[in-house]
Amino acid sequence: MGQALARAFLAHGHPTTVWNRSAAKGDALVAAGARRAASVADAVAGAGLVVVCVVDYAAARQLLEPAAAALRGRTVVNLTADTPDAARAMAAWAADHGVDYLDGSIMTPTITIDTPDAALIYSGPGDLYRRHAATLAALGGTQRHLGADPSRAAAFDVALLDLFWTAAAGMTHAFALAKAEGIDGADLVPLAEDMAGLLKASMAEHGARLDADRYDADIAELSTIAAGLEHVVTASERRGLDTAVQRAALAQMRRAIEAGHGGDDLSVLSAALLAEREAVSRA
Incomplete structure (x- = not known):
């Protein structure tokens, strides 16, 4: 997903710096015009907008905490999926370190990014979202800001995933029963x-x-x-x-x-x- 997000920013003409714990995952993006950073702090040093997409908020904190000084005064948009409590804790950490923070969730698969089928939701200060909305629009599809509460996007995310995956469990069982x-x-x-x-x-x-x-x-x-x-x-x-x-x-x-x-x-x-x-x- 991180590669898809970076490709979308590049495709819409946004200067993009990439960093990944597995450096080779950035090779295709560098070939497409991205700058490869040597560290997280290096990646955020010249950025007005920092987009994070990793496995969970524990991983996000582990990556961002050593770069807290470099992040001060910048905007972090965290598109990592996790719980509402984790989103609140992340927002509190950002506030303590002078980091502007938007929480978000990507509600559609990787292949939808930068297409009309993409769906992304955000929560956090409305003026901060509006400031970066034009850049985030590069990710495509429908973009919704759900309110100032930083945990709101994560709350929508877990409720909607509950609906989808519980229904998917019923689908897998139904097809097995039919086959039987x-x-x-x-x-x-x-x-x-x-x-x-x-x-x-x-x-x-x-x-x-x-x-x-x-x-x-x-x-x-x-x-x-x-x-x-x-x-x-x-x-x-x-x-x-x-x-x-x-x-x-x-x-x-x-x-x-x-x-x-x-x-x-x-x-x-x-x-x-x-x-x-x-x-x-x-x-």
């Missing part, structure tokens, strides 16, 4: 795509219900949904498939049903998770 029942993947795809469209169509209502704290069922009750998921678990186990994920989802539904929400909409599960969190924190 003699259904080819190609035959399942058209109906699976319709099902994914149904999930997408339900999101706006789900969010609105949670915001309004309104969970009366008008299409399907939670008890009926749980019965359907029980069929999935039974069919999967009869074919020898692991059902840990499906059983976890079913257990969540059963807890809500036992709490009196069997006649409510599926969206009540979000409220139930929040209520469980509150109960744990009070305990």
Whole structure:
């Protein structure tokens, strides 16, 4: 991803200096016109904008802390994925060292950078984002500033990744179950795509219900949904498939049903998770 970001800046005429712990990874970028730095401090010395993209915030801190003096008065845009708590800690470190800081997340794969399909989100001071928005636009696609709270981009990131990877886990299991029942993947795809469209169509209502704290069922009750998921678990186990994920989802539904929400909409599960969190924190 770091190479893709640097290529995009170079393609849009921005003088770009690169540094990587594995120096050879910068060879193609240097050939394309980038300057190779000997160290992080060397990389940031002449930069008004420093973009960081590594595996996590611990790695980012490890790289940036020795260069703190060189970073003073400069802007760091951290496009490393991590948690909201890590983003808050990173922003506090930057403030303590006189470093202007924007947190961000890249919500699309490497191949989308510098294309209309890219999607990036940022959080931190609005004036700081506006100052660098034109340069960051080189990364392509949709760029959104989500507010002054530096942890907001990371919070959106983990929520959206939760949605995607949990759904992806369901997809992998569904195709395995179909195959175990003699259904080819190609035959399942058209109906699976319709099902994914149904999930997408339900999101706006789900969010609105949670915001309004309104969970009366008008299409399907939670008890009926749980019965359907029980069929999935039974069919999967009869074919020898692991059902840990499906059983976890079913257990969540059963807890809500036992709490009196069997006649409510599926969206009540979000409220139930929040209520469980509150109960744990009070305990």
